[in-house]
Amino acid sequence: MTENQEKGNNRTTPQLSRRHFLKISAAGMAAAAFKIVGVDLSAQQAAAALARRQSGILGVGWGGSPATLDPLSASADVEIAFLNVVYDYLIDTNASSELVPRLASSWSVSDDGLTYTLQLQDGVTFHDGSALMPDDVVWTFERLKSDGPTADLYANVVSVAAGDGNSVVFTLEQTNPDFLYNLTDNHAVILKANADNIGTDFNGTGPFRLTDFAVDRAVFEANASYWGGTPGVETLEFIYFDSVDGAINALQAGAGVDVVLRMDNAVYLSLAGDSFFQANEVPTSGHDLVRLRADRAPGNDERVRQAFRLATDRQAIFDRIQFGFGAVGRDSPIGPVFAQYYTEETPLPERDPAAARQLLTDAGYPDGLDMTLYVPALSDRVALAEVLAAQWADAGINITIEPQEEAVYYADSGWLEVDLGITPWGARPVPQVYLDLYLKSDAVWNEAHWSDEEIDRLVETAGTTLDEAERVNAYHEIQRVMIERGPIIIPYFFAQFGVMAEYVDGVDLHPFAGRTNFNTATV
Amino acid sequence: MSNAFYLRWVRSVRRLVLTVGRFVFELFRRPQSALGTLIVLFFLVLALFGNQIAPYDANDIEHPPRQSPNDDYPFGTDSRGRDVYSRVILGTESIFRVAGLGTLLAVGVGTIIGLVIGYQGGVLDELVSRVIDAMLALPALLVALVTLGVIRELQFEPGTWQARFADNSVLLVIAILYVPIVARVVRSSTLEIKTREFVEAAQIRGESRFYIIFREIFPSVIPALVVEASLRFSYAIFLVASLGFLGVGVRPPTPDWGHMVSDNSGAFYDLTPWAMERPAMAIALLVIGVNLMSDGVRRAVQKSD
Missing domain, CATH: 3.40.190.10 (Periplasmic binding protein-like II)
Known part of the structure; x- marks a missing residue:
């Protein structure tokens, strides 16, 4: 109802407004009735x-539609999907996060773990008819290294060069057991060397x-x-x-x-x-991260962090928000999708609001806590906030939910400043990315502002060791520490959905x- | 105090009782108006005693999620496991508080402005009337969205008076939007009434301006004001529900009808249709009730004149 109608109606003929209203309601109810009856469309x-x-x-x-199609800055699904169609990656990952050859038909690693040699497929041509050369790969990665969000990712790459025959050689500064996964990064589609108008002209393979x-x-x-x-x-x-x-x-x-x-x-x-329809779902490592700032009160007290976790019922959240799709979380980003690294060795304490309340009292908050929970205004996230607020209320933690438009939530690093927030993290093929991005002390997005020596050491070990057993052990230890004293709650991991005719x-x-x-x- | 004053007081009370009595009689004489009034009274009872009537807490998530309406949950539960029946009942309070108090505030301020500029006339009237025209030219919903959006972005510390102000911003926005409308109605009544003999008589008696405006003119404005107030109330309910639907103004998990409708629309409508339909029905019923009542109020006021 516009103000004009409203004004016109009440000035002279208020009755008309009511009739008009009744007419609209009748139409609405009729539409609802059709929906309830369910018109059969199958023929x-x-x-x-x-x-x-x-x-x-x-x-x-x-x-949604693509905002940018320059591989350097593209990030949304719809943008990456476009690139994935006209270009090729060197290596793909599959639904189980295993490496799958694409432009690189095979690869080998030197004994010191610093030199990677990738053999390219033969007979690959660009859409303009020219052949794919190792130099195109070199040029592409020089570009990714020089600028944008991939500069950090490939900072460890000392050189990319054409190798013997149809091969490319990457030399690293430091060992990185996930390096091949880094090559599967969403931005890393192979462009033709010296390509012009990247993002508007698409000459791919x-x-x-x-x-x-x-x-x-x-x-x-x-x-x-x-x-x-x-x-x-x-x-x-x-x-x-x-x-x-x-x-x-x-x-x-x-x-x-x-x-x-x-x-x-x-x-x-x-x-x-x-x-x-065929309805398909695959588990992912993507998750909603609920975190409490650990560098100032009240989150700097380990008992407070423990109280938040004790007041949380992850299974109930999983049932209500994820409807059983995906997996229940255990407060660490190393989820069950990473089967080789995931462990349930350390038991997650049962929900106990009374014990949580006691911990808060011990920490000097006998009257409980009043806090604001910041959350991007997406329906699932707000729903999560509502369920958390209801659960925490039992432990004396009174939450004011502050939903913010995504652009506002992330603006001026506001999301990194707030004490209590929920941040969605997308699916990644390896767990190390999350640890590097938000868990170690000097991580760019250390949302919780948490600094734990043992975690830093374990993340470092897991990210560099070439000994798989040592790596598995480091990941298991990280999961234990997170349950013992971590500042984050990961209530669930998402599933990815697809529906097809x-x-x-x-x-x-x-x-x-x-x-x-x-x-x-x-x- | 003199006996004369006491007698005058008794007489005005009696007159008031008689007028109100006749008004109520006229209101309930037409079945439509009576029905509308009863609907509004019904919701008013829910608003006042919702806490005693609702079986559960509005935000309690301990119930099994996505239950269709049954004996335990007459309106079903939503996807988060909250009782829709309790939420609808407890949502009455917020809509009455925001729409009702907002309307009252608008009527109060608008009446004073309308009386003063209507009686005073001249440059003041010209100035304020143009401002009112300008305000009326702006679409209500748009003004509300922009204002609430700005207030929300200010992000006050919880617990401060600014935060309490921000939490009641919808109420204030309704008042701001409806003040010009009320003021205009009151002004036009005032313009007509101030030319009547009893006002002139008061002027000749040398009564103060304040006395003339509030003791002589104001009582004659009341009939028009009652009609306007009831109309404003129905639009305010619509506006509050629309704002809730658009997700501004209320903070989740407050059980707000408009917000409940939008929250359970889209795919959630397929999963838990009852969680959207019940609050939508409540909005429809209340708006129909208020509309029928305000139509009755208008007729009753005309009859009582």
């Missing part, structure tokens, strides 16, 4: 499916070639000379919607969308029961939705 859906199958087009719906790019869609045709074999569909379309709901509606209506990746738990749960085949959902490959897809 229509089947016809649409047949038409889609014959078209040879695979339509992928995204809830990838399975598809861009033919049309508009605000609401990108259209790609199959690259018939793709080194990995001709893709299974002639045309791939990325269709950009304002929200994932729009993409889901188009999928349900058979309106040009066959696949939708990445959605909220509730959306997935509401679709998962529909036999017309039943006639779509060959799409393996990746934990990072944007890295899902479409070259093997068929309709």
Whole structure:
């Protein structure tokens, strides 16, 4: 209702306003009734499916559109998905976070762990017809090293050079057991040396070639000379919607969308029961991090940190927010998806609000705590905050929830300043990334401002040792310390979701939705 | 104190009782108006005694999540395991507090402004009237969104008076939005009433301006004011619900109807339709009730005149 209508109505004929209102309510109730009755669309859906199958087009719906397509700055799923289609990575990871050869057909590591030699696939050509040379790889990584968010990641690389035959040699300053995983980084697509207009011209080696790019869609045709074999569909379309709901509606209506990746738990749960779709989920290492600043009161007291954790029921949160998708967390980023490093050796104490209250009293807060919980205004995160606030209230911790638009939450490093906050962390193929980014004392995003000598030592060991047993042990120890005295709560790990029409085949959902490959897809 | 004063006092009380009595009689004579009034009274009872009526705490998450309405949970539970019935009941209080107090504040301030500029006239009237015109030209929802957005970004320390001010910002925004509307209605009534003989008589008697405005003119403005206030109240409910739906103004997990509707829309509507429908029905019922009542108030006031 606009102010004009409102004013006009109440000035002269207030009755009209009521009728108008009743009319609107009646229309609303009718719409709701249709929704409740559930109009059967299956015949229509089947016809649409047949038409889609014959078209040879695979339509992928995204809830958002690319803001930048320069590999140096691209980060969102929808941006990485675009790059992953027109370019190639040296190495991919699969749904279980194992390394999979892509442009690099094989690799070897020197005994000292400092020199990596990657053999490139033969017969790879760019879309403009020129052949892929080791120099293109060298140029690409020099660019990644020089600027942007990857500068830190590759700071340890002393040199990248063309090797014997069709190979590339990376030399490191310090050993890094995860180096091959660093090469799979989302930004690290291989460009042609001295490429111009990066981000607007796309001369890649990838399975598809861009033919049309508009605000609401990108259209790609199959690259018939793709080194990995001709893709299974002639045309791939990325269709950009304002929200994932729009993409889901188009999928349900058979309106040009066959696949939708990445959605909220509730959306997935509401679709998962529909036999017309294939609903796929993969566990990931992505998680919501609840952290308490440990460098000032009240979080600098170990008993206070312990009280927050004792007041938290992770399983109840998992059931209510994740609806059982993903995994329950144990307050360390080394989740069950990293099977080789994950352990449940150290028991996580049962929820005990009374004990938590006692700890707070011991720490000098007999009347409990009043705190503000800052949270990005995304529905799942606010829901998490609500459940946490309800659980903590039993231990005398009174929470004021402060939802902030994401842009505001991250602006001016505000999220790093606040005492109590929730930050979502995306899926990564190795746990070390999280430890380096937010857990060690000098980490750039040490949100909790926590400094623990033992953790620093263990993170250092895990990040450099070439002895796998020592590494496993370090990761186990880190998990123990986090349970004993850590400043963070990780209540759960996300699952990644994908929903596809039943006639779509060959799409393996990746934990990072944007890295899902479409070259093997068929309709 | 003289006997005359006492008698005058008794007479005005009697007159007031009679007027109110006739007003109430007229209001309940039409079934539609009676129904509307009863609906509003029903919600008023919920607002006042919600804590005693609601079976559970509004934010208690210990219930099984996503239960469809059943004997234990008449309105079901939401995805977080909260009792929707309790939340709807306890949400009444906030909507009455914000919309009701906001309206009262707007009516109070707007009446004073309207009376003063209407009686005074001249440059003051011109100036204030243009400001009112300017304020009326702005869309209510937009003004509310911008104001609340700004207040929210200020982020006051919890516990300070600024924070308490920010927590009641929706109430204040409603008052600010509706003051010009009320002021304008009162002003136009005042313009008409000030030309009547009894006002002139008072002027000739040499009564003070204050006395004339509040003792002579104000009582005659009351009928128009009552109608306007009831209308404002219904729009305020709509506005509060809209703001809650848009996620500004209320802080989760406050059981706010508008927020409950938006919180349980989209995919959540497929999972727990009851968690969205019940608060939506409550909003619809209350707005219909207030509308029927305000229509009845208008008729009753006209009849009582």
